[in-house]
Amino acid sequence: MIAPALNPMPKSFVYNPPTDPWLTILHDDQDIIVLDKPSGLLSVPGKDPALADSLQTRVLARFPGAGTIHRLDKDTSGLIVMAKHKAAHGHIGTQFEKRLTAKTYYARVWGEMDRAEGVVDLPLATDWENKPRQRVDYHRGRPSQSRWQVIGIENGVTRLKLTPITGRTHQLRVHMCEIGHPILGDEFYATGDALKAADRLQLHAGELTFRHPTGGEYVTFVAPVPF
Incomplete structure:
Protein backbone atom coordinates (compact mmCIF):
# COMPACT_ATOMS: atom_id res chain seq x y z
CA MET A 1 0.00 0.00 0.00
CA ILE A 2 1.39 3.42 -0.94
CA ALA A 3 1.45 6.09 1.77
CA PRO A 4 -0.61 9.21 0.93
CA ALA A 5 0.89 12.59 0.13
CA LEU A 6 1.61 14.57 3.26
CA ASN A 7 -0.08 17.75 4.39
CA PRO A 8 1.85 21.01 3.87
CA MET A 9 4.02 21.97 6.82
CA PRO A 10 2.20 24.42 9.12
CA LYS A 11 3.35 28.03 8.79
CA SER A 12 3.04 28.72 12.50
CA PHE A 13 3.52 26.73 15.69
CA VAL A 14 1.24 27.17 18.69
CA TYR A 15 2.58 25.63 21.89
CA ASN A 16 0.02 24.91 24.59
CA PRO A 17 1.60 22.26 26.83
CA PRO A 18 -0.62 20.40 29.29
CA THR A 19 -0.34 21.48 32.90
CA ASP A 20 -2.47 18.91 34.71
CA PRO A 21 -0.73 16.96 36.04
CA TRP A 22 2.40 19.12 36.21
CA SER A 39 1.61 14.25 24.86
CA GLY A 40 2.06 17.90 23.89
CA LEU A 41 4.96 18.68 26.24
CA LEU A 42 8.49 19.21 24.91
CA SER A 43 11.16 16.97 26.41
CA VAL A 44 13.61 19.89 26.58
CA PRO A 45 13.03 23.66 26.16
CA GLY A 46 13.30 25.32 22.77
CA LYS A 47 15.39 28.41 21.99
CA ASP A 48 12.31 30.64 21.76
CA PRO A 49 11.20 31.84 25.24
CA ALA A 50 7.68 30.74 24.31
CA LEU A 51 9.01 27.16 24.30
CA ALA A 52 10.58 27.33 27.75
CA ASP A 53 8.11 24.98 29.41
CA SER A 54 9.28 21.38 29.07
CA LEU A 55 9.65 18.17 31.02
CA GLN A 56 13.27 19.07 31.72
CA THR A 57 12.32 22.54 32.97
CA ARG A 58 9.70 21.13 35.31
CA VAL A 59 12.01 18.43 36.65
CA LEU A 60 14.84 20.91 37.28
CA ALA A 61 12.50 23.09 39.35
CA ARG A 62 12.03 20.14 41.73
CA PHE A 63 15.35 18.33 41.29
CA PRO A 64 18.13 20.88 40.66
CA GLY A 65 20.99 19.37 38.69
CA ALA A 66 18.95 16.59 37.08
CA GLY A 67 20.05 15.80 33.53
CA THR A 68 18.17 14.72 30.40
CA ILE A 69 19.52 11.47 28.95
CA HIS A 70 17.11 10.87 26.06
CA ARG A 71 14.03 12.48 24.55
CA LEU A 72 10.59 11.79 23.15
CA ASP A 73 8.87 13.79 20.41
CA LYS A 74 6.63 16.53 21.79
CA ASP A 75 3.48 14.67 20.81
CA THR A 76 4.65 11.23 21.95
CA SER A 77 3.77 10.35 25.54
CA GLY A 78 5.45 7.95 27.89
CA LEU A 79 8.59 6.94 29.70
CA ILE A 80 11.63 9.16 30.13
CA VAL A 81 14.45 8.55 32.62
CA MET A 82 16.56 11.46 33.92
CA ALA A 83 19.78 11.28 35.93
CA LYS A 84 20.35 12.99 39.26
CA HIS A 85 24.13 13.15 38.92
CA LYS A 86 26.94 12.87 36.37
CA ALA A 87 27.86 9.24 37.05
CA ALA A 88 24.27 8.05 36.59
CA HIS A 89 23.96 10.14 33.44
CA GLY A 90 27.07 8.56 31.94
CA HIS A 91 26.06 5.03 32.97
CA ILE A 92 22.61 5.16 31.40
CA GLY A 93 23.60 7.44 28.52
CA THR A 94 26.15 4.86 27.35
CA GLN A 95 23.42 2.21 27.35
CA PHE A 96 21.25 4.35 25.09
CA GLU A 97 24.20 5.16 22.84
CA LYS A 98 25.15 1.49 22.44
CA ARG A 99 21.55 0.32 22.02
CA LEU A 100 21.65 -1.70 25.25
CA THR A 101 18.28 -0.48 26.49
CA ALA A 102 14.95 -2.08 25.56
CA LYS A 103 12.10 0.22 24.53
CA THR A 104 8.54 -0.74 23.71
CA TYR A 105 5.97 1.61 22.23
CA TYR A 106 2.25 1.26 21.69
CA ALA A 107 0.27 2.87 18.90
CA ARG A 108 -3.05 2.91 17.10
CA VAL A 109 -2.69 3.06 13.33
CA TRP A 110 -5.07 3.61 10.46
CA GLY A 111 -6.38 0.49 8.70
CA GLU A 112 -6.28 -3.20 9.51
CA MET A 113 -2.91 -4.93 9.20
CA ASP A 114 -3.04 -8.07 7.05
CA ARG A 115 -0.33 -9.88 9.02
CA ALA A 116 0.25 -10.49 12.71
CA GLU A 117 3.76 -9.04 12.79
CA GLY A 118 6.58 -7.73 10.64
CA VAL A 119 9.68 -5.57 10.34
CA VAL A 120 9.95 -2.30 8.43
CA ASP A 121 13.44 -1.78 6.98
CA LEU A 122 13.61 1.61 5.27
CA PRO A 123 16.50 4.13 5.43
CA LEU A 124 15.62 7.54 6.86
CA ALA A 125 16.98 11.04 6.40
CA THR A 126 15.91 14.58 7.29
CA ASP A 127 13.51 16.16 4.81
CA TRP A 128 15.39 19.47 4.76
CA GLU A 129 12.68 21.36 2.88
CA ASN A 130 10.12 20.30 5.48
CA LYS A 131 12.23 20.04 8.63
CA PRO A 132 11.68 18.53 11.22
CA ARG A 133 9.98 15.92 9.04
CA GLN A 134 11.96 12.85 8.06
CA ARG A 135 11.64 10.84 4.86
CA VAL A 136 12.70 7.57 3.29
CA ASP A 137 15.92 8.16 1.34
CA TYR A 138 17.59 5.19 -0.35
CA HIS A 139 20.68 7.22 -1.28
CA ARG A 140 21.46 9.31 1.82
CA GLY A 141 19.30 7.74 4.50
CA ARG A 142 20.63 5.94 7.55
CA PRO A 143 19.63 2.28 8.04
CA SER A 144 16.43 2.12 10.10
CA GLN A 145 14.41 -0.86 11.28
CA SER A 146 11.20 -1.12 13.29
CA ARG A 147 9.45 -4.27 14.48
CA TRP A 148 5.65 -4.28 14.77
CA GLN A 149 3.18 -6.73 16.30
CA VAL A 150 -0.61 -6.61 16.18
CA ILE A 151 -2.29 -6.68 19.59
CA GLY A 152 -5.81 -5.77 18.49
CA ILE A 153 -8.14 -4.74 15.65
CA GLU A 154 -10.74 -2.05 16.42
CA ASN A 155 -13.20 -1.17 13.64
CA GLY A 156 -10.72 -0.33 10.91
CA VAL A 157 -7.92 0.64 13.30
CA THR A 158 -5.04 -1.58 14.42
CA ARG A 159 -3.45 -1.45 17.86
CA LEU A 160 0.27 -2.23 17.66
CA LYS A 161 3.24 -3.04 19.85
CA LEU A 162 6.26 -1.33 18.29
CA THR A 163 9.94 -2.01 18.93
CA PRO A 164 12.50 0.33 17.37
CA ILE A 165 15.59 -1.68 16.42
CA THR A 166 17.42 1.51 15.51
CA GLY A 167 16.71 4.95 16.99
CA ARG A 168 16.20 7.50 14.23
CA THR A 169 14.16 10.69 14.58
CA HIS A 170 10.44 10.06 13.94
CA GLN A 171 11.36 6.49 12.98
CA LEU A 172 8.16 4.75 14.06
CA ARG A 173 6.00 7.54 12.67
CA VAL A 174 7.61 7.49 9.22
CA HIS A 175 7.80 3.72 8.99
CA MET A 176 4.13 3.23 9.82
CA CYS A 177 3.12 5.89 7.32
CA GLU A 178 5.30 4.39 4.59
CA ILE A 179 3.64 0.99 4.85
CA GLY A 180 0.24 2.62 4.54
CA HIS A 181 -0.77 2.64 8.22
CA PRO A 182 -0.06 6.11 9.64
CA ILE A 183 -0.35 6.58 13.38
CA LEU A 184 -3.67 8.21 14.27
CA GLY A 185 -3.52 11.93 14.99
CA ASP A 186 -0.03 12.37 13.54
CA GLU A 187 0.09 15.99 12.35
CA PHE A 188 3.31 15.41 10.42
CA TYR A 189 2.59 12.17 8.59
CA ALA A 190 -1.13 11.34 8.73
CA THR A 191 -3.75 12.85 6.43
CA GLY A 192 -7.53 12.90 6.08
CA ASP A 193 -9.47 10.52 8.29
CA ALA A 194 -6.30 9.09 9.87
CA LEU A 195 -5.35 12.55 11.10
CA LYS A 196 -8.86 13.36 12.28
CA ALA A 197 -9.34 10.03 14.06
CA ALA A 198 -7.59 11.22 17.25
CA ASP A 199 -7.01 14.51 19.01
CA ARG A 200 -3.37 13.60 19.76
CA LEU A 201 -0.61 11.45 18.30
CA GLN A 202 -1.51 7.94 19.40
CA LEU A 203 2.05 6.82 20.13
CA HIS A 204 3.19 5.99 23.66
CA ALA A 205 6.51 4.82 25.12
CA GLY A 206 5.09 2.19 27.42
CA GLU A 207 8.06 0.11 28.62
CA LEU A 208 11.73 0.85 29.24
CA THR A 209 14.45 -1.51 30.47
CA PHE A 210 18.05 -0.65 31.35
CA ARG A 211 20.76 -1.43 33.92
CA HIS A 212 20.45 0.63 37.09
CA PRO A 213 23.50 2.82 37.88
CA THR A 214 23.73 1.33 41.36
CA GLY A 215 24.40 -2.40 41.26
CA GLY A 216 23.92 -2.81 37.50
CA GLU A 217 20.77 -4.90 37.78
CA TYR A 218 18.23 -4.69 34.98
CA VAL A 219 15.16 -2.62 35.87
CA THR A 220 11.97 -2.28 33.86
CA PHE A 221 9.48 0.56 34.11
CA VAL A 222 5.96 0.65 32.70
CA ALA A 223 3.70 3.61 31.91
CA PRO A 224 0.04 2.76 31.24
CA VAL A 225 -1.16 3.44 27.70
CA PRO A 226 -3.51 6.47 27.84
CA PHE A 227 -5.51 5.64 24.69
Whole structure:
Protein backbone atom coordinates (compact mmCIF):
# COMPACT_ATOMS: atom_id res chain seq x y z
CA MET A 1 0.00 0.00 0.00
CA ILE A 2 1.39 3.42 -0.94
CA ALA A 3 1.45 6.09 1.77
CA PRO A 4 -0.61 9.21 0.93
CA ALA A 5 0.89 12.59 0.13
CA LEU A 6 1.61 14.57 3.26
CA ASN A 7 -0.08 17.75 4.39
CA PRO A 8 1.85 21.01 3.87
CA MET A 9 4.02 21.97 6.82
CA PRO A 10 2.20 24.42 9.12
CA LYS A 11 3.35 28.03 8.79
CA SER A 12 3.04 28.72 12.50
CA PHE A 13 3.52 26.73 15.69
CA VAL A 14 1.24 27.17 18.69
CA TYR A 15 2.58 25.63 21.89
CA ASN A 16 0.02 24.91 24.59
CA PRO A 17 1.60 22.26 26.83
CA PRO A 18 -0.62 20.40 29.29
CA THR A 19 -0.34 21.48 32.90
CA ASP A 20 -2.47 18.91 34.71
CA PRO A 21 -0.73 16.96 36.04
CA TRP A 22 2.40 19.12 36.21
CA LEU A 23 4.70 16.10 36.66
CA THR A 24 3.99 12.38 36.74
CA ILE A 25 6.84 10.70 38.60
CA LEU A 26 6.84 6.89 38.43
CA HIS A 27 10.11 6.29 40.28
CA ASP A 28 12.57 8.40 42.28
CA ASP A 29 15.78 7.22 43.95
CA GLN A 30 19.29 8.50 44.66
CA ASP A 31 20.34 8.10 41.01
CA ILE A 32 17.38 8.52 38.69
CA ILE A 33 13.90 9.91 38.17
CA VAL A 34 11.52 8.03 35.87
CA LEU A 35 8.67 10.07 34.43
CA ASP A 36 5.58 9.64 32.28
CA LYS A 37 5.67 12.55 29.84
CA PRO A 38 2.28 13.71 28.54
CA SER A 39 1.61 14.25 24.86
CA GLY A 40 2.06 17.90 23.89
CA LEU A 41 4.96 18.68 26.24
CA LEU A 42 8.49 19.21 24.91
CA SER A 43 11.16 16.97 26.41
CA VAL A 44 13.61 19.89 26.58
CA PRO A 45 13.03 23.66 26.16
CA GLY A 46 13.30 25.32 22.77
CA LYS A 47 15.39 28.41 21.99
CA ASP A 48 12.31 30.64 21.76
CA PRO A 49 11.20 31.84 25.24
CA ALA A 50 7.68 30.74 24.31
CA LEU A 51 9.01 27.16 24.30
CA ALA A 52 10.58 27.33 27.75
CA ASP A 53 8.11 24.98 29.41
CA SER A 54 9.28 21.38 29.07
CA LEU A 55 9.65 18.17 31.02
CA GLN A 56 13.27 19.07 31.72
CA THR A 57 12.32 22.54 32.97
CA ARG A 58 9.70 21.13 35.31
CA VAL A 59 12.01 18.43 36.65
CA LEU A 60 14.84 20.91 37.28
CA ALA A 61 12.50 23.09 39.35
CA ARG A 62 12.03 20.14 41.73
CA PHE A 63 15.35 18.33 41.29
CA PRO A 64 18.13 20.88 40.66
CA GLY A 65 20.99 19.37 38.69
CA ALA A 66 18.95 16.59 37.08
CA GLY A 67 20.05 15.80 33.53
CA THR A 68 18.17 14.72 30.40
CA ILE A 69 19.52 11.47 28.95
CA HIS A 70 17.11 10.87 26.06
CA ARG A 71 14.03 12.48 24.55
CA LEU A 72 10.59 11.79 23.15
CA ASP A 73 8.87 13.79 20.41
CA LYS A 74 6.63 16.53 21.79
CA ASP A 75 3.48 14.67 20.81
CA THR A 76 4.65 11.23 21.95
CA SER A 77 3.77 10.35 25.54
CA GLY A 78 5.45 7.95 27.89
CA LEU A 79 8.59 6.94 29.70
CA ILE A 80 11.63 9.16 30.13
CA VAL A 81 14.45 8.55 32.62
CA MET A 82 16.56 11.46 33.92
CA ALA A 83 19.78 11.28 35.93
CA LYS A 84 20.35 12.99 39.26
CA HIS A 85 24.13 13.15 38.92
CA LYS A 86 26.94 12.87 36.37
CA ALA A 87 27.86 9.24 37.05
CA ALA A 88 24.27 8.05 36.59
CA HIS A 89 23.96 10.14 33.44
CA GLY A 90 27.07 8.56 31.94
CA HIS A 91 26.06 5.03 32.97
CA ILE A 92 22.61 5.16 31.40
CA GLY A 93 23.60 7.44 28.52
CA THR A 94 26.15 4.86 27.35
CA GLN A 95 23.42 2.21 27.35
CA PHE A 96 21.25 4.35 25.09
CA GLU A 97 24.20 5.16 22.84
CA LYS A 98 25.15 1.49 22.44
CA ARG A 99 21.55 0.32 22.02
CA LEU A 100 21.65 -1.70 25.25
CA THR A 101 18.28 -0.48 26.49
CA ALA A 102 14.95 -2.08 25.56
CA LYS A 103 12.10 0.22 24.53
CA THR A 104 8.54 -0.74 23.71
CA TYR A 105 5.97 1.61 22.23
CA TYR A 106 2.25 1.26 21.69
CA ALA A 107 0.27 2.87 18.90
CA ARG A 108 -3.05 2.91 17.10
CA VAL A 109 -2.69 3.06 13.33
CA TRP A 110 -5.07 3.61 10.46
CA GLY A 111 -6.38 0.49 8.70
CA GLU A 112 -6.28 -3.20 9.51
CA MET A 113 -2.91 -4.93 9.20
CA ASP A 114 -3.04 -8.07 7.05
CA ARG A 115 -0.33 -9.88 9.02
CA ALA A 116 0.25 -10.49 12.71
CA GLU A 117 3.76 -9.04 12.79
CA GLY A 118 6.58 -7.73 10.64
CA VAL A 119 9.68 -5.57 10.34
CA VAL A 120 9.95 -2.30 8.43
CA ASP A 121 13.44 -1.78 6.98
CA LEU A 122 13.61 1.61 5.27
CA PRO A 123 16.50 4.13 5.43
CA LEU A 124 15.62 7.54 6.86
CA ALA A 125 16.98 11.04 6.40
CA THR A 126 15.91 14.58 7.29
CA ASP A 127 13.51 16.16 4.81
CA TRP A 128 15.39 19.47 4.76
CA GLU A 129 12.68 21.36 2.88
CA ASN A 130 10.12 20.30 5.48
CA LYS A 131 12.23 20.04 8.63
CA PRO A 132 11.68 18.53 11.22
CA ARG A 133 9.98 15.92 9.04
CA GLN A 134 11.96 12.85 8.06
CA ARG A 135 11.64 10.84 4.86
CA VAL A 136 12.70 7.57 3.29
CA ASP A 137 15.92 8.16 1.34
CA TYR A 138 17.59 5.19 -0.35
CA HIS A 139 20.68 7.22 -1.28
CA ARG A 140 21.46 9.31 1.82
CA GLY A 141 19.30 7.74 4.50
CA ARG A 142 20.63 5.94 7.55
CA PRO A 143 19.63 2.28 8.04
CA SER A 144 16.43 2.12 10.10
CA GLN A 145 14.41 -0.86 11.28
CA SER A 146 11.20 -1.12 13.29
CA ARG A 147 9.45 -4.27 14.48
CA TRP A 148 5.65 -4.28 14.77
CA GLN A 149 3.18 -6.73 16.30
CA VAL A 150 -0.61 -6.61 16.18
CA ILE A 151 -2.29 -6.68 19.59
CA GLY A 152 -5.81 -5.77 18.49
CA ILE A 153 -8.14 -4.74 15.65
CA GLU A 154 -10.74 -2.05 16.42
CA ASN A 155 -13.20 -1.17 13.64
CA GLY A 156 -10.72 -0.33 10.91
CA VAL A 157 -7.92 0.64 13.30
CA THR A 158 -5.04 -1.58 14.42
CA ARG A 159 -3.45 -1.45 17.86
CA LEU A 160 0.27 -2.23 17.66
CA LYS A 161 3.24 -3.04 19.85
CA LEU A 162 6.26 -1.33 18.29
CA THR A 163 9.94 -2.01 18.93
CA PRO A 164 12.50 0.33 17.37
CA ILE A 165 15.59 -1.68 16.42
CA THR A 166 17.42 1.51 15.51
CA GLY A 167 16.71 4.95 16.99
CA ARG A 168 16.20 7.50 14.23
CA THR A 169 14.16 10.69 14.58
CA HIS A 170 10.44 10.06 13.94
CA GLN A 171 11.36 6.49 12.98
CA LEU A 172 8.16 4.75 14.06
CA ARG A 173 6.00 7.54 12.67
CA VAL A 174 7.61 7.49 9.22
CA HIS A 175 7.80 3.72 8.99
CA MET A 176 4.13 3.23 9.82
CA CYS A 177 3.12 5.89 7.32
CA GLU A 178 5.30 4.39 4.59
CA ILE A 179 3.64 0.99 4.85
CA GLY A 180 0.24 2.62 4.54
CA HIS A 181 -0.77 2.64 8.22
CA PRO A 182 -0.06 6.11 9.64
CA ILE A 183 -0.35 6.58 13.38
CA LEU A 184 -3.67 8.21 14.27
CA GLY A 185 -3.52 11.93 14.99
CA ASP A 186 -0.03 12.37 13.54
CA GLU A 187 0.09 15.99 12.35
CA PHE A 188 3.31 15.41 10.42
CA TYR A 189 2.59 12.17 8.59
CA ALA A 190 -1.13 11.34 8.73
CA THR A 191 -3.75 12.85 6.43
CA GLY A 192 -7.53 12.90 6.08
CA ASP A 193 -9.47 10.52 8.29
CA ALA A 194 -6.30 9.09 9.87
CA LEU A 195 -5.35 12.55 11.10
CA LYS A 196 -8.86 13.36 12.28
CA ALA A 197 -9.34 10.03 14.06
CA ALA A 198 -7.59 11.22 17.25
CA ASP A 199 -7.01 14.51 19.01
CA ARG A 200 -3.37 13.60 19.76
CA LEU A 201 -0.61 11.45 18.30
CA GLN A 202 -1.51 7.94 19.40
CA LEU A 203 2.05 6.82 20.13
CA HIS A 204 3.19 5.99 23.66
CA ALA A 205 6.51 4.82 25.12
CA GLY A 206 5.09 2.19 27.42
CA GLU A 207 8.06 0.11 28.62
CA LEU A 208 11.73 0.85 29.24
CA THR A 209 14.45 -1.51 30.47
CA PHE A 210 18.05 -0.65 31.35
CA ARG A 211 20.76 -1.43 33.92
CA HIS A 212 20.45 0.63 37.09
CA PRO A 213 23.50 2.82 37.88
CA THR A 214 23.73 1.33 41.36
CA GLY A 215 24.40 -2.40 41.26
CA GLY A 216 23.92 -2.81 37.50
CA GLU A 217 20.77 -4.90 37.78
CA TYR A 218 18.23 -4.69 34.98
CA VAL A 219 15.16 -2.62 35.87
CA THR A 220 11.97 -2.28 33.86
CA PHE A 221 9.48 0.56 34.11
CA VAL A 222 5.96 0.65 32.70
CA ALA A 223 3.70 3.61 31.91
CA PRO A 224 0.04 2.76 31.24
CA VAL A 225 -1.16 3.44 27.70
CA PRO A 226 -3.51 6.47 27.84
CA PHE A 227 -5.51 5.64 24.69
